[in-house]
Amino acid sequence: MKSGRIEQFSHLSEFRTVKEFNQSIAVTLDIHGHHFTKGELIAFTHLTRFSVKVIGVCNARICKLVQACQTTKGGISRSTFERMLRKARNLGILSNHRTKREKGGYSHSVYVFHHFDTSNTQQLKQQHMDEKPDHTWAKPRKFQAETNYIKTKTLHNKDLRKRPLKELSLNELDSSFTPTYIPKKFVKAVKPFFNRTTEICKLWNQTQIAYRCARFPSQTPITSLHDVIVKALKVTVYQYKKCKIKTSFHQYYYGTLYNLFTYEKRKVCAKEMNWGAWLTN
Template identity: 40%
Template sequence: MRAGNIRQFASLSQFENVKEFNEHKRYFLEHHAGLFTKSEFLAFELLSRYSVVVPGVANAKIDTLVERSVETGGSISRASFLRMMRKAKNAGIIVVHKTYRTSGGFAHNVFVFQRFDPAIETKVIQRKGRETPCESKDEHTKKTHESINLFINLKDKDLKIRKENVMTDNLPYLSLGDLDESFTPDSVPKDFIRTVRPFFNTAIEIYTFWEKAKLAYNKFNFDRPLEFMVSVVVDAFKTTVFHYKNRKIKATFMQYFYGTLKGMFIVERRREHMAKVQRYNWIDEPEN
């Protein structure tokens, strides 16, 4: 599919108007209450707002949508948007089409919302529950042996699992990407967390940036520990944000941050070296 203006994809729309689109979206959210986390729901709503020129169809790059969310105060991370898309596609409410430039190469995505009928979905679920696949005698025998072997292999493990479940049964299911910045390990400085949080608000994203900073730090033989150079890391992140907003970054955000930080660390290493150099004192030179 070739890239182009949003009206070029009008034929993909399944709705007569925006009102009908909103109704089907509401049906879906009511029928799938709890599917999205708070940040994923904000991402879903953001994509919906960009799907009204052609009802139910949006053409945009994910990075552009994430950037717009920051500008409007929504602060949706790329990871949250991707998680939302994965859940929405699995639930059948969104289909994604890729587009390509005339000169070659991937361009923007086209997100197409699907019609949602709760009655039909309920029937499909019930039908799946009633289906009982037929098995041949050989298949039944094979599965019986496999079940016996599986029981023997897992017998000892089951006790361990039950003990672990005593501790975790009351915890809600959360993936690593669902944890907000308050879950960031204490090894990450607070100043760095406060700087990154407005742009990347999950614990794993903030932690990954700090790990990248440690990787850059380890390239140099500094006398100072990294904890005494947090201001340098913060400056590198702010510089990266500035150039990203100014559309000067050709690589990924993380790659640019790493390269910027390495450049700043080179300057800091030179300063340390010059501070240790003992210049010759010509004034106090002894007379012959």
């Protein structure tokens, strides 16, 4: 890829409007924000501000981005910015492309943000406002917001006939309205605990993120890992019932699922490489 003006990288953008981009960033920070330090969050915020001319794409040099961060709370170092980029790439938030000069040698990088599901943006923002960090380890908190997730309201077809369709909100739709791209096995496993479409979609979105971050080989599709996904869900529900979760239900589920996916990937790689065969010879 040759270096040049930002307009020539417009084909890399995954967003149509700035509003859509901002909503995707809000979902991203709600899921992965705890992975970043304060300095890294400052760097992340400034990178998003430089990614508006071509929505979700930035071709500014790191030195310029670091200089722009100096006006915010004392600024950050170049190493902090580079550490933020490594974390963001590993979490699947963005990818970077190296560009080359016409006369040879590498030039600036192009940073491309990836699209996250924003169907639950309003619900995520409300949850983020309700939850406050609690460092009292002796008495774990009971999250009222998560309790409302378990006790869901079912909207039947007869209710649809009684009320005008424009008056219905997205949060009122039950599991029967779940999009077809979500596997039926997953919906069946989640339904006893989360019966609203928005909640099922959010859990499936986190499942896909964990699967992408684990970087399974192409011959291992996400549908083949159904048992692992159900195991992570049951572990999370069990810990939630015991009041052992100190963050949120969804964050704990993502962390548990990612760890299980990592373990499964090691097994797959070991099988492909026939690792340990020398022990039997």
